[in-house]
Amino acid sequence: MLNFCTSLDAGYLPRGLAIHRSLERHADRFHLYVLCIDDAAHSYIESLGLPSATAIPLAELEAIDPELAAVRHTRSTGEYCWTAKPSLCRHLLDRVPSGEPLTYIDADMMFFADPQVLLDELGDASIMLVPHRFSPRRAHWSETDGIYNGGWITFRNDARAREALVWWRERCLEWCYDRREDGKFADQKYLDDWPERFEGVHALENPGAGVAPWNADQYELAERGGVPLADGRPIVFYHYSSLGLLRPSPASLLLAGVSRHFHTARRPVQLVWRRDPDYRAMSRRERTILWLPHLGQLGEAIVAIRGRRPELSAYWSSVSLATEARRFAAGMARRLLPQRVRSWVRRSA
Secondary structure, three states: OEEEEEEEOHHHHHHHHHHHHHHHHHOOOEEEEEEEOOHHHHHHHHHHOOOOEEEEEHHHHHHHOHHHHHOHHHOOHHHHHHHHHHHHHHHHHHHOOOOOEEEEEOOOEEEOOOOHHHHHHHOOOOEEEEEOOOOHHHOOHHHHHOOEEEEEEEEEOOHHHHHHHHHHHHHHHHOOOOOEEOOEEOOOHHHOOHHHHOOOEEEOOOOOOOEOOOOHHHOOEEEEOOEEEEOOEEOOEEEOOOOEEEOOOHHHHHHOEEEEEEEEOOEEEEEEEEOOHHHOOOOHHHHHHHHHHHHHHHHHHHHHHHHHOHHHHHHHOOOOHHHHHHHHHHHHHHHHOOHHHHHHHHHHO
């Protein structure tokens, strides 16, 4: 049994359904624990009655960790999800048999192959981290964004992993924000020295894990038998970081890409989507074999959610156009500035 956990609010429900369905397609036996940041997400997931998923209300986690609840008002929703990550993993390890692994995964990912191949690499280690593997032109990002990505972290139910979780929880309660400050960034810069700080830490070597906008341009992407490949190796999961969904409108189309997918012949779904300007350049192969399949799954998820709870549509199409315009302008400025200035902007953002 593969045990995973993630966190999301109602705005991330389409992505939560997409990643769950990708696990259903590729994993043999798995269970996904979902920390629901709001009641709308919890009630919807509960209504599905999925045997391979458990919805955990935020109140449950906050009841056993009042120190976590105490900092909620100081964090945005995204920052609070990051802050809660070590508390969630520590809580859920009690539901995993002794010695077995639990893996936290970000909800904005999708699996293209069985993740068991990644867990097999854990061996005797207690913790497994996924390097960012930044492409050469983004290698300097490791200084500000971290060596490892927080989108996949595996913890074995043992003393060594629990020691790291206790330390990580304390750091995240002290400081966990979506900015780069004094050598910190969100929850993931804290991971940089884990191989030296803690025993039993393994850096995942399989390059098929963690293909993402920050490294995809360094790979030769291809597809064989419906499986996407990076330099000839199967891509196990892709991390769709920076993906945003907007309300369809003429104005939003100026700032984003658009893709139309059909769940059924009579139920068209238009997705207006964007990537952060830092990642705006995308090869045709990356778009075709990695992004369009995910957008199709998001379209199907949106149709499914609307069919049961049409009022939830407002949650994932509520990004303001003004916010997108500012994001677009800031990203374009970074792209046009000299490299040294761009590095300073990223450190200061």
